[in-house]
Amino acid sequence: MSQNNENLIIAVDGGGSTCRVTICRLDGTILSQAVGGAANLTTHFETAVATIESTVKMAYKTANLSADRTGDDFIYLGLAGAKLDGLATRLKGALKFKDIEVTTDQQITIQGAMSDEDGAIASLGTGSFFVCRQQGKTLHVGGWGMHLGDECSGAYLGRALLRKSLHAYDGLIDHSPLSQNIMQHFGGSPQEMILFARSASPMDYGSFAPQLIAAFEHGDAIAQQIMNDSLAILHNMLDVLEVKATGSLYMLGGLGAIYQKLLRPEYQQICCSPKADAMAGAIILARKKWRKKEEN
Template identity: 25%
Template sequence: MRHEVVIGIDGGGSQTRVMVSDLNGNILSYAVGGASSVHKDRNAPENVQQTIRMALTMAGCKLDHVKGLCAGIAGYESDQDMEWVTRLTAIEGLDCPKWYVNDSVVAHAGAFMGNPGIVVVSGTGSIILGITEQEIPIKNVDFHHYAASAARFLSYDAVYQMLAGNIHPSDESLVLQIQSYWGVENRDQLRMLAVAGFIKDRQERDKKFGEMAPLITTAAEAGSPLARSVCDEAMKQIMVGVEILGSFFQSDHVPVTGIGSVVNCAYMKSKLINSLQTGINKRYEFHNPQLSAAAGAVLMAFRSLGLLVDSHRVESMRRHPHATW
């Protein structure tokens, strides 16, 4: 049986998530591969192409069955990025229309399904995107603001605070975990590793620090003063970005959601919800995302093809476990 399908891609800094849907919203497959951003992984084109092929195979579809592809890609910020972004999906025989946006855009499309709101993306990377009542997209990076809440930044900050001696006796468990993570026995050895630059290759160094972040967020939940100070500072920066974007909304009530491993860990999610309640410019309301970012990319592909995103299609999509968070 021949399926006409669309492909939705949530291309993050650590993983690529590919969803294949028929034109009625029935999700036929979902596949996960390596990073999509060349800034995080030099093998990004191979990662994305392999994941697309895997998803199509799982769906029982061929390349010429694809009617459209929408990809949200981490690190896609300007026209100068198009050269490497288009290479991600440059598969011979995949000749359908292709639409590319930043990964925050597909996250917003899934979370709010076309309605106004602000999405805080904080995982491997960090970006805050608002889409106003006039459907105007505004990102915190448009103002050259960056909320240093991505996983690696939490880890860098924790290590720097530790090396500076900003630790409490109740941080001892976290200190030991960090030393073990870096393969050292004490802070003097960690200091020598730090002065040598930790790891020479920047991508490998950032990846190593990024993978350490769960130690920090888990310790924050357990009450570590060091971990909490790092996470609280990241949340302050997130809220500055939210407030900047919130000032562009007409309504006094602005919905906000969080996407990503950092902002959705127990401590940070609770901190975000509480911080939103003390907003300055607006009354911010936390909303759980309605659909996943990959499903948001599918929705955008439907709309780009001129297909109506009605309740039937949305309910069909919801039946797949990876279409919701």
């Protein structure tokens, strides 16, 4: 069947840093892929929608398909912020496809990493979430967004670094080379930092995480305090989830490997590589939803 005459699946993995799109046939054959900017529904809904639409258009173009064919295709979206009331419904109203399914980035990550098996995930990127699945029961912890949650994430670390730098500026704690560099970044002005914070996105805060990690590895006092505090939170998350009982821990996201090296031995011993990534999870879930179409 010609691509122009068949229904295709558009799988979307959208988070605080990037939006990935894959176009595939109903049998799973991949036709094209594209990558765009951040697509977090809670950070800025309209921007997320625009990013999704532009990235889908790029994927259509790569596959030599018309972007006007959305009414013929199915779209499955796993997005940061999708679990908040009303956002998924708003998104469905904004997109024009034959059928639309919206779920969280957590669900596609879980499917990709663990398939249908038991295990636990600590997803530590720009945002974060923690989940444990055992004997048919799934428990989620965290993942409540930058303002009230996303513990141990890049955004969380970046905010903590700015806060500690202000504490050092006020003389509440001693400056370190890292906090001095942060103040210099803002021209030595707390006011400039506050202006930044008023509109900063998770990705904006997360941009300071690499500098923090590098300083931590070189023994910077403030970086070590922030990372040690964050590691204590991470261990508490894993303890509450009773992760050890599952025998499998998947440390995912850009910070996953960094934290993995710092885990207590009993957790390091059960760390394992994910079976696949979140995009693969989105494709699997999409095919499960629409596979009857494949049979017709």
